[in-house]
Amino acid sequence: MRTYIADIKTLDDGSDVTIKGWVQETRKIKNLMFIIMRDNTGSIQVTAKKDSMKNYDQLYDITRESVISVYGTLNKKSISKSGMEIQGIEIEILSIADTPLPLGVIDRVSADFDTRLNNRFLDLRKPEHLLIFQFESQLLFGIREFMNKENFIEVHTPKIVAAATEGGADLFRVEYFEKNAFLNQSPQLYKEILIASGFDKVFEVGPAFRAEKENTVRHLNEFTSIDMEAAFIDDKKAMEYLENAISYAVNRNIDLMHTKLEEYGYHLEKIETPFPRISYEDGIKYLNDHGLKLNFGDDFSPEANKILAEKFNGFYFITGWPSDMRPFYTHPDTNPALTKSFDLQLNDIEVTSGAQRIHNYKMLEDNFMKKGLNKNDFEFYEKAFKFGMPPHAGWGLGLERLVMNLLHLNNVRESTLFPRDRTRLSP
Ligand code: AMO
Numbered sequence: 001m002r003t004y005i006a007d008i009k010t011l012d013d014g015s016d017v018t019i020k021g022w023v024q025e026t027r028k029i030k031n032l033m034f035i036i037m038r039d040n041t042g043s044i045q046v047t048a049k050k051d052s053m054k055n056y057d058q059l060y061d062i063t064r065e066s067v068i069s070v071y072g073t074l075n076k077k078s079i080s081k082s083g084m085e086i087q088g089i090e091i092e093i094l095s096i097a098d099t100p101l102p103l104g105v106i107d108r109v110s111a112d113f114d115t116r117l118n119n120r121f122l123d124l125r126k127p128e129h130l131l132i133f134q135f136e137s138q139l140l141f142g143i144r145e146f147m148n149k150e151n152f153i154e155v156h157t158p159k160i161v162a163a164a165t166e167g168g169a170d171l172f173r174v175e176y177f178e179k180n181a182f183l184n185q186s187p188q189l190y191k192e193i194l195i196a197s198g199f200d201k202v203f204e205v206g207p208a209f210r211a212e213k214e215n216t217v218r219h220l221n222e223f224t225s226i227d228m229e230a231a232f233i234d235d236k237k238a239m240e241y242l243e244n245a246i247s248y249a250v251n252r253n254i255d256l257m258h259t260k261l262e263e264y265g266y267h268l269e270k271i272e273t274p275f276p277r278i279s280y281e282d283g284i285k286y287l288n289d290h291g292l293k294l295n296f297g298d299d300f301s302p303e304a305n306k307i308l309a310e311k312f313n314g315f316y317f318i319t320g321w322p323s324d325m326r327p328f329y330t331h332p333d334t335n336p337a338l339t340k341s342f343d344l345q346l347n348d349i350e351v352t353s354g355a356q357r358i359h360n361y362k363m364l365e366d367n368f369m370k371k372g373l374n375k376n377d378f379e380f381y382e383k384a385f386k387f388g389m390p391p392h393a394g395w396g397l398g399l400e401r402l403v404m405n406l407l408h409l410n411n412v413r414e415s416t417l418f419p420r421d422r423t424r425l426s427p
Pocket residue numbers: 166185186188210212218219220221223225227228350351352353354355394395396397398399400401402412
């Protein structure tokens with residue numbers, strides 16, 4: 001029976017245990033060796049004595065990052081750092097690591113990012129990097145739990161599609177037998193079709209593809225989008241679902257993982273709702289009062305977002321974006337120059353976009369015209385609006401950006417296992 005290293009502390013002194021993992025470091029004194037061994041829950045010292053171990057000579061030459069299985073006795077009165085060690089009885093070598101390692105797992109000096117990503121399997125063995133993805137996994141579990149309690153149906157929509165969702169320029173083309181197809185930029189059109197299908201409340205967690213040429217610390221060409229769409233709600237209710245889902249999941253993660261996060265230098269504070277809201281127009285005014293020169297219709301530059309981040313310090317919504325700045329499916333406000341839309345920012349980075357959508361067929365047709373889109377390209381989508389489409393609203397939340405910001409990482413690639421960016425397609 002295997003014991004995980006983190007669980008060893010719950011066992012009694014003198015218990016027999018079997019642990020499995022990687023050789024992190026060795027120290028040798030001829031007839032005695034100390035192995036610091038690591039699994040994905042922690043590390044512990046193992047002692048091996050020549051006179052009691054058949055394969056001691058092989059073990060003596062073991063390389064860092066080799067994989068072993070240790071059967072031994074727990075000593076809780078050890079003078080090692082953790083006050084515990086395993087006195088090895090049998091140590092099986094399962095896999096020998098080559099030397100030199102392309103990347104050190106416990107080296108203090110950090111390698112450059114490209115070397116790390118080229119050897120991502122080793123980079124991810126670092127406990128502080130593994131923790132990012134343990135955090136992400138739990139966060140997603142919390143969001144799913146919240147959505148489930150709210151009666152959302154989790155769905156999976158196609159990723160090979162026939163139409164651009166979020167604008168024609170940023171599409172990856174794929175050959176689809178005799179036809180041209182694209183990798184989907186967002187499940188937008190499909191989640192709306194499911195509203196016409198009477199699903200009422202849907203959410204999806206899946207990949208989204210953007211052929212954006214930007215090479216910044218917040219852009220990926222493939223990211224994970226958490227999307228939701230619900231019938232008979234407006235933009236305000238969609239914002240409530242969003243802030244409640246995020247605060248539920250983040251606060252749950254803090255309860256679960258606080259000690260471990262602090263141990264590795266990730267500081268998080270519990271989140272309170274409602275998040276502050278500022279309208280686009282008030283945002284422009286505020287920024288102009290703080291030295292910028294912005295006009296109605298201008299996007300918020302990174303500098304503008306920094307100024308707003310200082311004001312709000314955490315999550316905040318920017319609501320009521322101009323129609324010209326939002327996609328064709330966005331519902332106009334009473335003033336048709338504005339929309340019933342919002343972005344959720346975390347500090348100076350956008351993590352979510354959302355809106356109430358157009359549900360009136362005629363209004364949708366007009367908007368295709370206004371935005372210069374060919375309605376024939378959207379026939380499969382538009383059809384769903386002709387035969388009974390409820391009012392609806394929703395949002396799309398970028399998982400990697402959310403995790404990056406929550407953990408104060410300085411690059412979205414840190415919260416992506418195998419990032420796809422302008423120059424990287426491998427591993
Ligand atoms: P939008 O295009 O704003 O909206 O995307 C929603 C969220 O997805 C994340 N995101 C990205 N993350 C990493 N790299 C990228 N290149 C990237 N592009 C987007 C961001 C962003 O806030 N259909 C709408 C959503 C909706 O209205 O439901 C949409 O896709 O966190």
